Amino acid sequence: MKxxxxxxxxxxxxxxxxxHCGIRKNKEKKDLALIFSQTPAKGAAVYTTNLVKGAPLRxxxxxxxxxxxxxxxxxxxxxxxxxxxxIEIANQMCELTAAQLGIQPxxxxxxxxxxxxxxxxxxxxxAGIPPLAAGLDCHSESAAQAIMTTDTAVKxxxxxxxxxxxxxxxxxxxxxxxxxxxxxxxxxxxxxxxCAISAEMLQKALRGDVxxxxxxLSIDGDTSTNDMVVVLAxxxxxxxxxxxxxxxxxxxxxxxxxxxxxxxxxxxxxxxGATRLLECKVAGAPTLADAKLAAKSVVxxxxxKAAIFGADANWGRVLCALGYSxxxxxxxxxxxxxxxxxxxxxxxxxxAGVDFSxxxxxxxxxxxxxxxxxxxxxxxxxxxxxxxxxxxxxxRINGDYRT
Amino acid sequence: MKxxxxxxxxxxxxxxxxxHCGIRKNKEKKDLALIFSQTPAKGAAVYTTNLVKGAPLRxxxxxxxxxxxxxxxxxxxxxxxxxxxxIEIANQMCELTAAQLGIQPxxxxxxxxxxxxxxxxxxxxxAGIPPLAAGLDCHSESAAQAIMTTDTAVKxxxxxxxxxxxxxxxxxxxxxxxxxxxxxxxxxxxxxxxCAISAEMLQKALRGDVxxxxxxLSIDGDTSTNDMVVVLAxxxxxxxxxxxxxxxxxxxxxxxxxxxxxxxxxxxxxxxGATRLLECKVAGAPTLADAKLAAKSVVxxxxxKAAIFGADANWGRVLCALGYSxxxxxxxxxxxxxxxxxxxxxxxxxxAGVDFSxxxxxxxxxxxxxxxxxxxxxxxxxxxxxxxxxxxxxxRINGDYRT
Numbered sequence: 090m091k092x093x094x095x096x097x098x099x100x101x102x103x104x105x106x107x108x109h110c111g112i113r114k115n116k117e118k119k120d121l122a123l124i125f126s127q128t129p130a131k132g133a134a135v136y137t138t139n140l141v142k143g144a145p146l147r148x149x150x151x152x153x154x155x156x157x158x159x160x161x162x163x164x165x166x167x168x169x170x171x172x173x174x175x176i177e178i179a180n181q182m183c184e185l186t187a188a189q190l191g192i193q194p195x196x197x198x199x200x201x202x203x204x205x206x207x208x209x210x211x212x213x214x215x216a217g218i219p220p221l222a223a224g225l226d227c228h229s230e231s232a233a234q235a236i237m238t239t240d241t242a243v244k245x246x247x248x249x250x251x252x253x254x255x256x257x258x259x260x261x262x263x264x265x266x267x268x269x270x271x272x273x274x275x276x277x278x279x280x281x282x283x284c285a286i287s288a289e290m291l292q293k294a295l296r297g298d299v300x301x302x303x304x305x306l307s308i309d310g311d312t313s314t315n316d317m318v319v320v321l322a323x324x325x326x327x328x329x330x331x332x333x334x335x336x337x338x339x340x341x342x343x344x345x346x347x348x349x350x351x352x353x354x355x356x357x358x359x360x361x362g363a364t365r366l367l368e369c370k371v372a373g374a375p376t377l378a379d380a381k382l383a384a385k386s387v388v389x390x391x392x393x394k395a396a397i398f399g400a401d402a403n404w405g406r407v408l409c410a411l412g413y414s415x416x417x418x419x420x421x422x423x424x425x426x427x428x429x430x431x432x433x434x435x436x437x438x439x440x441a442g443v444d445f446s447x448x449x450x451x452x453x454x455x456x457x458x459x460x461x462x463x464x465x466x467x468x469x470x471x472x473x474x475x476x477x478x479x480x481x482x483x484x485r486i487n488g489d490y491r492t
Numbered sequence: 493m494k495x496x497x498x499x500x501x502x503x504x505x506x507x508x509x510x511x512h513c514g515i516r517k518n519k520e521k522k523d524l525a526l527i528f529s530q531t532p533a534k535g536a537a538v539y540t541t542n543l544v545k546g547a548p549l550r551x552x553x554x555x556x557x558x559x560x561x562x563x564x565x566x567x568x569x570x571x572x573x574x575x576x577x578x579i580e581i582a583n584q585m586c587e588l589t590a591a592q593l594g595i596q597p598x599x600x601x602x603x604x605x606x607x608x609x610x611x612x613x614x615x616x617x618x619a620g621i622p623p624l625a626a627g628l629d630c631h632s633e634s635a636a637q638a639i640m641t642t643d644t645a646v647k648x649x650x651x652x653x654x655x656x657x658x659x660x661x662x663x664x665x666x667x668x669x670x671x672x673x674x675x676x677x678x679x680x681x682x683x684x685x686x687c688a689i690s691a692e693m694l695q696k697a698l699r700g701d702v703x704x705x706x707x708x709l710s711i712d713g714d715t716s717t718n719d720m721v722v723v724l725a726x727x728x729x730x731x732x733x734x735x736x737x738x739x740x741x742x743x744x745x746x747x748x749x750x751x752x753x754x755x756x757x758x759x760x761x762x763x764x765g766a767t768r769l770l771e772c773k774v775a776g777a778p779t780l781a782d783a784k785l786a787a788k789s790v791v792x793x794x795x796x797k798a799a800i801f802g803a804d805a806n807w808g809r810v811l812c813a814l815g816y817s818x819x820x821x822x823x824x825x826x827x828x829x830x831x832x833x834x835x836x837x838x839x840x841x842x843x844a845g846v847d848f849s850x851x852x853x854x855x856x857x858x859x860x861x862x863x864x865x866x867x868x869x870x871x872x873x874x875x876x877x878x879x880x881x882x883x884x885x886x887x888r889i890n891g892d893y894r895t
Contacts, residue, residue: 141815141823141843171811171844205808206845391794392890399891405608408574412544420544440544441574442609480891481884487795488802488883 090344092351096229096245099260100283101325102127104225107235110217112166112209119235121217124161124279125190125225130323132158132198133292135299143168143205143315144175148183149198156288158321159196161279162186162218163236165264168315169201169209178209185215189222200279200317202238202264232279233262239486240265242359246351250344252337255328257284259344261320265356280348284341285324286331294342295320302349305381305474307389320345357475358458362482365397366458370473373465379416380465380472386414387461388476397459398478402427402450404436407461422466429456493747495754499632499648502663504686504728505530507628510638513620515569515612522638524620527564527682528593528628533726535561535601536695538702546571546718547578548602551586555598559691561724562599564682565589565621566639568667571718572604572612581612588618592625603682603720605641605667635682636665642889643668645762649754653747655740658731660687662747664723668759683751687744688727689734697745698723705752710792710879723748760878761861765885768800769861773876776868782819783868783875789817790864791879800862801881805830805853807839810864825869832859 097105103126107119132153136146152158162182169175183197190197201209233243247260261280286294324330331337358366369387374380387393390410396403404425411418425437431453436445453459500508506529510522535556539549555561565585572578586600593600604612636646650663664683689697702721727733734740761769772790777783790796793813799806807828814821828840834856839848856862 139812139815140821141811168808171808171840173844205811206840391886395887395890398887401891405571405574408544408608409542412542418543437574437609441576479887481887483794484798484801484882484884484887487798488804 090248090250090347093247093249093258095227095247096260097124097232097262097279097281098227098229099247100258100281100323102283102323103281103321104227105232106221106224106226106228107231107233108217108221108224111213112164119231120164120166121214121221122163122232122235123186123221123225124232124281126159126281126321126323128323128325129157130159130321131156131286131288131291132319132321133288133295134198134317134319135295136317137315141171143170143201144172145169145179145199145201146315146317147176148179149200149317152183152195152198156292157196158198159192160186160190161198161200161319163200163202164214165202165236165238167201167203167207167209168205170205170315172206172208174208178211181211182214185218186222189218198319200315202236202315229262236262236264238264239361240359242355244352244355244359246348248344248347250340252284252326252328252331252340255326257282257326257328257344259284259348261348261352263352263356265359280320282320282322283324283326284322284331285326285328286322286341290331290333290338291320291322294338294345298342298345298349302346302353305353305385305472307385307474307476353475357477360477361486362480362484363477364480365478367394367397367461367476367478368458368473369461369463370471371463371465372471373467374470374472375417375468377470377472379418380470382414382416383411383418383463383465384472384474386410387463388474391479394476394479397454398480400451400454402434402436402445402447402454404442407463408437408440411463418465419467424464424466426462427453428460428462429453429458431456493651493653493750496650496652496661498630498650499663500527500635500665500682500684501630501632502650503661503684503726505726506684506724507630508635509624509627509629509631510634510636511620511624511627514616515567522634523567523569524617524624525566525635525638526589526624526628527635527684529562529684529724529726531726531728532560533562533724534559534689534691534694535722535724536691536698537601537720537722538698539720540718544574546573546604547575548572548582548604549718549720550579551582552601552603552720555586555601559695560599561601562595563589563593564601564603564722566603567617568605568639568641570604570606570610570612571608573608573718575609575611577611581614584614585617588621589625592621601722603718605639605718632665639665639667641667642764643762645758647755647758647762649751649758651747651750653743655687655729655731655734655743658729660685660729660731660747662687662751664751664755666755666759668762683721683723685723685725686727686729687725687734688729688731689725689744693734693736693741694723694725697741697748701745701748701752705749705756710788710877756878760880763880764889765883765887766880767883768881770797770800770864770879770881771861771876772864772866773874774866774868775874776870777873777875778820778871780873780875782821783873785817785819786814786821786866786868787875787877789813790866791877794882797879797882800857801883803854803857805837805839805848805850805857807845810866811840811843814866821868822870827867827869829865830856831863831865832856832861834859
């Protein structure tokens, strides 16, 4: 397997585009994206667990009922959530897109991200779809730009891998955090692959992957109403369709996992206001569930995240977060170290502090990517979670008036 | 029942004091507090659920095994947690206090708050206890000052109430958030009453009360390793001892609840960096558990807390927090209003936005105490939760170096 360029257009037969249609006032910002498979494709998705769900999610779910989809239309600037006419607008977006692409509305998935509780006007979208569709090509970056809100960086990833001797590709785009009128930290991920795989196995792969990747990511602990991860598989690679578990499915899972972890890290690093990517790796846990609870608790701790902003080796806050994580932990066995490109420093052994150089620790924590290495010394299960530091800019971005 | 002065010394036979002994470098800051019942007293306590527990909690728990206690010794500036010799130091604090007061070490409860993982030196405490004990009087405020860390205000409350025709008093002190060398948001509450009540009923009262008061309070979502609420009851009021549920117990519970809610509000208002007290009142819930989940989720949302800092009527974030709260909620019935001394404004009905004046909303949200009124329109259960806004100063306080 190797990392390649191309993002959501890396897989054969997938094209994309992004334009500014006028939902956002700033004309420099694209606000409408389209992803299209030139041939029929299997589709799978996972959605937010928030009981308040954006209208686009409900329409997408209905359209994916048969496990097939060919296009994704997505706007930024308005989440189309908690609006009386949200379903109607989301359906119109699918109908307009389908008409332009010559496919059925049921083959189109729809997503929206932005401020919630404000009515979404169909007019700019209706005007934007024709040029958007006309310009479809390998424009992964344009599509990635068009789904950004407070994101400061485009997020793309792709890999090439082999299934049954056949070269396949899998890639995607993602958006990370907040809004121009900051509101909901909505996460959207669109993945495409030319690997032939049944709809059932595609859904199974995605569900399994997300539990270890996007569900282990936190910017601020607020589960959005519009989170959605979609994967489309058009089979253009020509491999024998993956229809059951086995070697081929494992190869597909590995490719999927590589791309999603890459996107997770990009999202975490570009969290609202973030100056540092935070990765907590927990080893030695009695069970996987314990490892995941422990890792996620550390990257979610406001106190620890603020300490990382201050490059403060405040390991007591790591212990505190492990202690309330709900994981089965023997406190007296915990070992904690901090690692970055500047080095590694052990700060806690057997649940108590060890002497360490504050100066060296500070040097390590001033890097852009910080790993918190936790060994529970209670078993062999391991997990990782991703987050970022808590900064003045997070407060500024989210404390601003919407108007 | 009426609110009275006196805090932790309001009840008959209780004295207190606070001094600077030298744990903290700043000589202006008191760092050692003592509370003493001049006659034997029943004691009850509840502790943090964090698996990482401060050494003082373990010693206090052991000393309360018989339901009796007469004194509380508490230092600030160091949490005496995750230290190899923590238990030894906590025991020494009890022994030194007992010797000075002429009681048994097992009658002394001990608490510490401050940075964790740094050894606590017994020397300044040993030197401080004699003058601390010698100065015991109605110094509730001095004791309250001595347990403060990043708190900016002293927290005290007391009431006078009647049990079986006999006038009783119940009061207490609390500390709220963080450290001089900011570390752990430790909450400590010490309550005293002259009401006669059995140890069993005292524990029952405290456990029941805390579920509705301190457990509904959040500054930053980080459960401390040293949280502790202690109540001492010396029976000096002369009422017939409360030994079972009934009218007297209900009167006691009401007094306890009044004092603890008052302290909760003081802690929330003085949360690290806070500029506003946030109270979420949920009504119309199908069950009490749903009401509590919903209310607490709203005051815990980083996004909503940042919006309140910006006086932004961003009700979508309230809906979002309700949606992921875990409560059984029919989204299409949710009603949300914001209330403060400047007025009340409804922002959401039937799960969707209603037209409202942003100007009026801003005026309401610029006040110091903000109520978020949520009606789920699904039943009759209600609950409240307390928190504060998320501000630049929270980040500054917790991002500072420990050193």
